[in-house]
Amino acid sequence: MIIDLQSRVAHHVRRIVAEMFGVQMEAVAFQYPPRLELGDLALTVPFELAKTLRRNPREIARDLAGRLGSLPDVARAETAGGGYVNIFLDRRAFALELHRGLIEPRSAALTNGRVIVEHTSINPNKAAHIGHLRNAVLGDTFVRVLRHRGYTVGVQNYIDDTGVQVADIVVGFIHIERKSLDEVAAISGRFDHYCWDLYARVGDFYAQDLARRELQSEALHAIEAGDNETARLAAHVAARIVECHLATMARLDVHYDLLVLESDILRLRFWERAFARLKESGALWHEQEGKNAGCWVLSMEEGGHDEDKIIVRSNGTVTYTGKDIAYQLWKLGLLDRDFRYRRHARKTRGGDLWTTTSGEGDADAPAFGHARAVYNVIDVGQSYPQRVVKAGVAALGHAAAALSSRHLAYEKVVLSPATARALGYDVSDGETSVKVSGRKGLGVKADDLIDALVAKAREEVDARDPARDSRARESAATEIAVGALRYFMLKFSRAKIIVFDMDEALAFVGETGPYIQNAIVRARNIFVKLEAQGASVEDLIARARALDLERFLAGEEGDLAFALLMLVARSEDVAQQAIDSGGDATLLAKHAFLIAQAFHSYYQKPQHSLLRAENDDVRAFRVLVVDIFVRQMTILADLLGIPVPERM
């Protein structure tokens, strides 16, 4: 809402600057004064004009301020500091416009074309861990923000069902446990957790005798060839683990539109097609000499020497990077091949979940691929292969498409020494963090973390509200756990390594998801009580609209309330910023926290009590403020994927 207001004011500022100084300004930048007493918005145009006009910015500010006071939306304007123009808004008009915008939300203008976000993409061979949660929460939150801002988004989860990690588990079943497909299928309980342990044993198994590595490559070849017992076992493992991952992510309300199976990329010969095009264009060539002799390589054109990346090995097999180039080309609509699709048994939030297939597809499948922009949420360790993929796309003459394909890189999650010790890992005194290791089975399983959070939240809920129905307490505990976890994953910027500490992650006080949830619960509860007393929120809001709000939004309470409203008004701006900055929702999470903080601070003062307001006008005013807060916070919580319990 503040964006609209700013563009109206900016329009007038440009006009006035042209009249007074004869200068055409392209953009007018707004800032927020450090303290509310100084003003609601600040202009820095006098600083910019000072250069071209060769005049003191203070004088320019004074001239400009004199003309701004009579504009619509503006109550008055002052000069301050070395040349700021501080604008005080017409608070009544501001509050009413803000409220109207939240009651009748204009959905953001639809942008053209589809955006694809790929996230999660966990190897389907063992349980998801906290690092995967960071990926999924980052990706899912970005998707929510994009959709909110008018983008059409397709969410894809890439399943590497023919890779070495699945092969390792297959080796484990065949050569360590000596289980048949039927016996594996009969394993009950949490299959992904079973494989988590088995995977660690396979690591030991290889380490004991390096010759056993051959078993991995044997399994891999059998899987790629297909139509044999090993391949069927691999398919069973991958499919079953994917279901586990989907179930884990669903606990956090993370969903996908399409599962892309690597086996389908192979069977539908996407790579052969991409390979042919890459050869035609000369992007790939067959190296005749040197250490890469016999390989098909792609030049990275950096430094000019030894920068070639092998795409096809000398034994003729294609690397993962090669397959990813094919997949990326398909995403961008640059590969003249398509998958076939069938409905998956699981539903997604908006409707059907689809999966690729090389068999018969459903006739009514929607279109996928052909994206205008692609975001790949992948850990920062894969920056190099991601650059290779982009270079491959660019080498086919699609420079613009390569640019619209972005790597949303995020740092890893490691364990604090305390948490690593609690998991039974031996930590020496000097260490400040411990890397997770799939090979050693070291790490925190996503489900275990969520379970611990729910249990901790359940204790709190039980202690506060023992009389409440047990199922209601459980669902509140679950929502609090999810809110805490999602906020925790967002509060650090992507480039920061998270040193995961169980106690810190389990904290529900301070800058956390539950803090935000509590603010909304408190606010909603006021309305519940108000209605229970026989009052009507709707009537009170109608009454508020007719009030002299300028008066109510002044003074000690008014300033506090207005500060809250100013923060609320910036929400869409911050959401868009999260997109423009390249997909970092940290700002938006922080923003939600700031609004919650402003509300808590306002709410806490007994003299601001809504239910015990001294008269109906004051009550009506407070209802308006709280209503604006609740409506905006509900939107923000949804964007962050933070559920709101009925009671805390």
Add this chain to the structure above:
RNA sequence: GCGCCUGUAGCUCAGGUGGAUAGAGCGGCAGCCUUCUAAGCUGCGGGUCAGGGGUUCGAGUCCCUUCAGGCGCGCCA
């Protein structure tokens, strides 16, 4: 060696497009519950924004450089 990332309060971290006195949470200290649910609020203390140089009216933010730490540079993914 080359490339990328990080360095801000005791700890963990925020700090669009350069702007006013650099913020939050945790921890510490001192207060606030016959309550619109204290998972909350108020106050206090806490800073060479790693060091140095430069650009600018103005730099935590941009440029150069040094230092420290991490990651990448596979016919793994």
